[in-house]
Amino acid sequence: MNSYKTVKQQLSEGILTLTLSRPGKLNAFTVEMADELESAFASASDDDRVQAIIVTGDGDAFCAGMDLSSDGNVFGLDETLAPTLDDMYSRLHDSDIERGVRDTGGRVTLAIFNCNKPVIGAINGPAIGIGATMTLPMDVRLASERARFGFVFGKIGITPEAASTWFLPRVVGLSRALELVYSADIIDAPVAKSIGLVKDKYPAEELLPAARALAHAFTDRRSAVATALTRQMMYRNSALPHPVEAHRIDSLSMFYTSIGDGREGVRAFLDKREPKFESRISRDMPPFYPWY
Numbered sequence: 345m346n347s348y349k350t351v352k353q354q355l356s357e358g359i360l361t362l363t364l365s366r367p368g369k370l371n372a373f374t375v376e377m378a379d380e381l382e383s384a385f386a387s388a389s390d391d392d393r394v395q396a397i398i399v400t401g402d403g404d405a406f407c408a409g410m411d412l413s414s415d416g417n418v419f420g421l422d423e424t425l426a427p428t429l430d431d432m433y434s435r436l437h438d439s440d441i442e443r444g445v446r447d448t449g450g451r452v453t454l455a456i457f458n459c460n461k462p463v464i465g466a467i468n469g470p471a472i473g474i475g476a477t478m479t480l481p482m483d484v485r486l487a488s489e490r491a492r493f494g495f496v497f498g499k500i501g502i503t504p505e506a507a508s509t510w511f512l513p514r515v516v517g518l519s520r521a522l523e524l525v526y527s528a529d530i531i532d533a534p535v536a537k538s539i540g541l542v543k544d545k546y547p548a549e550e551l552l553p554a555a556r557a558l559a560h561a562f563t564d565r566r567s568a569v570a571t572a573l574t575r576q577m578m579y580r581n582s583a584l585p586h587p588v589e590a591h592r593i594d595s596l597s598m599f600y601t602s603i604g605d606g607r608e609g610v611r612a613f614l615d616k617r618e619p620k621f622e623s624r625i626s627r628d629m630p631p632f633y634p635w636y
Contacts, residue, residue, distance in 0.1 A: 358395035370408035375420035378448035385455040396559035400466040407475030449506030460572035480511035567605035600630035
């Protein structure tokens with residue numbers, strides 16, 4: 345695995361824990377952290393040793409938002425440019441657009457969205473701004489009782505980022521998403537649970553064990569290929585305009601998994617034993633993948 349300065353990595357029992365680590369700065373987000381998270385998710389996505397990913401913060405905070413103390417444009421953007429919407433379609437991956445225009449938080453959330461592994465957020469403390477929005481593409485969010493969430497962009501005169509205008513309404517509904525962003529209120533873990541932003545809240549010492557238990561529940565005795573396909577199908581198919589479009593992908597996915605790990609799954613069921621799935625994402629993804 346790569347070595348990073350602002351993100352710690354620990355792989356144990358197939359679970360990769362990524363810990364945001366700028367504890368002296370409440371793990372405040374920087375361009376360097378964005379680059380490292382983007383790299384970490386891309387690497388883990390194709391690493392057969394990794395079955396699931398947990399993201400948490402070092403110390404008492406998850407992520408206090410963008411580090412606003414840096415020189416120049418604090419968001420790392422190149423103010424000499426004058427980008428257009430056409431640039432965002434035709435030049436999205438050109439170096440000057442990539443480094444000088446694209447929202448750094450969005451690069452992270454897209455890397456999480458594209459990841460082939462289940463992702464669980466273990467929000468151990470304040471998650472403000474990008475600290476909150478980076479959790480939205482995580483499959484499940486668990487919160488410490490000390491967690492706080494704030495979509496505070498309006499307070500500093502900017503708009504939501506990290507593709508949160510796509511993710512947040514899908515998590516809490518459109519009206520609630522607008523309320524969270526318009527008000528810029530800081531909400532605690534019980535409120536976050538009540539609106540569906542997090543699955544549940546835990547005493548601080550129980551948070552990571554709960555996240556690890558959930559990761560094992562998602563991946564133990566599961567097909568790696570079927571899990572990867574399921575994650576991409578759920579996110580992408582649910583945004584399609586008609587269910588027949590999902591049916592096209594479902595049909596191909598069912599076909600290829602039925603002649604892959606599905607054979608072992610059926611045999612194990614009939615034999616009344618645990619299945620032994622052997623597929624690997626690095627070599628066994630079906631020929632129609634990626635379809636998007």
